[in-house]
Amino acid sequence: MTHAATLPACLDEAFRRLAAGVKDRRCAFHTPTLATTGLDGAPEIRTVVLRGFDGTQRVVLLHTDARSRKVASLLREPRCAVHLYDAVAALQLRLTGRCTVHSNDGIVEGAWRASRPASRKCYATERTPGSPVPEPPQAPTDPEMGRAHFRVLCIRFDRLEWLHLSAGGHRRALFTWRDDAALQCTWLVP
């Protein structure tokens, strides 16, 4: 990847890669890391699949299970971060924002309708994800059992940090949106 020459070009590139990460399973941005603050105040991170991106609203969409630890954490502390790293492009993005957990609205219905049976089964485990069991449980057979547990996480970010590594000199930039005021952006020392 060549250096984006201007700050607007960096932001365009970031948004383009986020959109591509939703559609292309082979993109590194397809599987970002979501960081939350646990109920005990400790940091928690995990890999997730990037399911949606709306550049106009600055929203990323993720799917998860209502019973998961991350949902409890996000309901208590909606502030969270999303980390994306593409080793081929040598590009890291860090998004910081607030999450809303959607359970029974059009967003969830649409996402459920669009999801494949194999994905639906992820939410169909009988017991709570993460609970201890004496042996690995049988995989769920009925994908529709997952609907009750299916949730969509909408993360609206107000900070995007860009870092592009290059032998010719690294480039780092920060984009912030404050109270819906105009975008502020600056280069940072890498």
Ligand SMILES: Cc1cc2nc3c(=O)[nH]c(=O)nc-3n(C[C@H](O)[C@H](O)[C@H](O)COP(=O)(O)O)c2cc1C
């Ligand atoms: C490649 C990959 C993709 C994953 N995608 C998701 C996902 O989209 N949603 C999700 O809830 N968990 C996903 N997981 C599982 C999470 O990383 C995590 O183990 C699980 O959600 C439990 O996290 P929690 O206990 O912090 O809630 C994925 C794991 C991997 C390795």
